[in-house]
Amino acid sequence: EAYEEWTKDELYERAQELDIEGRSDMTKDELIAALRS
Incomplete structure (x- = not known):
């Protein structure tokens, strides 16, 4: 995926869907x- 083209809000929503821990503090x-991991 070309995540660099996504907004931070879009990336955050995707991280929420995947239940990535610590996402609220991430750049x-x-x-x-x-x-990607």
Whole structure:
């Protein structure tokens, strides 16, 4: 996925769907890394 083109809000919503812990404290880059892992 081209997550770099997503807004931070979109990335956050995706992280919520995947129940990624610590997402509320993550930067956009950290969210992208977490979604890719």
